[in-house]
Amino acid sequence: MSKRAGVFITVEGIDGSGKSTQARRLAAVLGARLTREPGGSPGAEEIRKLLVEGAATRWSPETEILLFSAARRDHVEKTILPALAEGAIVVSDRFADSTRVYQGAARAALRGKVDLLHAAMIGLEPDLTFVIDMDPAQALKRGLARGHEEDRFESLGLAFQQALRAGFLALADEFPQRVRVIDGNRSVDAVAADVAGIAETFVRTALHG
Numbered sequence: 304m305s306k307r308a309g310v311f312i313t314v315e316g317i318d319g320s321g322k323s324t325q326a327r328r329l330a331a332v333l334g335a336r337l338t339r340e341p342g343g344s345p346g347a348e349e350i351r352k353l354l355v356e357g358a359a360t361r362w363s364p365e366t367e368i369l370l371f372s373a374a375r376r377d378h379v380e381k382t383i384l385p386a387l388a389e390g391a392i393v394v395s396d397r398f399a400d401s402t403r404v405y406q407g408a409a410r411a412a413l414r415g416k417v418d419l420l421h422a423a424m425i426g427l428e429p430d431l432t433f434v435i436d437m438d439p440a441q442a443l444k445r446g447l448a449r450g451h452e453e454d455r456f457e458s459l460g461l462a463f464q465q466a467l468r469a470g471f472l473a474l475a476d477e478f479p480q481r482v483r484v485i486d487g488n489r490s491v492d493a494v495a496a497d498v499a500g501i502a503e504t505f506v507r508t509a510l511h512g
């Protein structure tokens with residue numbers, strides 16, 4: 304990826320881990336643009352509806368990879384790259400690591416295909432990624448307590464969340480230079496303080512050497 308003026312930070316984790324809360328807090332602290340996946344651009348938000356609503360079996364894992372990748376391509380083209388080119392800090396609530404874990408490992412062993420599509424169509428990696436790690440039983444309770452319409456993945460249950468957690472921790476081993484694992488099983492403020500401390504140091508170095 305060519306050198307860019309801004310800094311691209313992602314926040315990842317299992318459903319209900321508190322990652323959206325942390326992404327919001329981090330963007331506020333850094334004065335960053337906050338965005339999310341699936342979604343983050345008008346076209347990608349339309350694709351999001353196809354992905355998060357309906358029965359868990361609505362799409363095959365292969366079709367899911369294509370839909371998430373189509374949404375991501377639009378998000379990268381329309382939102383992320385233009386902001387980075389302006390020198391902005393971009394914080395995204397989920398990005399490609401979610402596809403590596405959900406479609407590449409936990410839901411189906413399709414990591415090879417995920418990587419091929421990523422290389423061909425996306426080609427962008429975050430500068431820094433936070434994995435908000437927490438006990439899946441606790442996270443699932445938080446997620447289900449919200450009781451909203453977008454429950455297609457949450458309806459897959461505890462065993463699936465455990466596989467997801469293992470997948471995110473494996474990514475931290477695979478990409479140790481950019482992934483930081485944060486213990487999410489604490490108060491919002493305690494988690495946010497850790498995340499902000501690491502991110503502020505990183506951004507200072509990245510933008511000012």
Ligand code: ADP
Pocket residue numbers: 316317318319320321322323324325445446449487488489490491492494
């Ligand atoms: P995610 O984006 O990972 O699904 P959210 O940030 O939406 O998670 O949080 C899920 C629910 O848990 C929300 O109701 C949120 O207010 C609550 N929550 C988030 N972080 C914490 C925390 N550290 N402790 C307790 N509750 C939390």
Ligand code: TYD
Pocket residue numbers: 317318319323340341355371396397398399401402403405406446456457
């Ligand atoms: P999200 O809105 O982040 O849900 P939550 O706040 O409940 O974690 O994401 C919607 C669902 O889409 C979520 O269950 C994770 C899933 N997902 C994938 O399976 N692959 C992907 O590439 C992405 C970005 C999300």
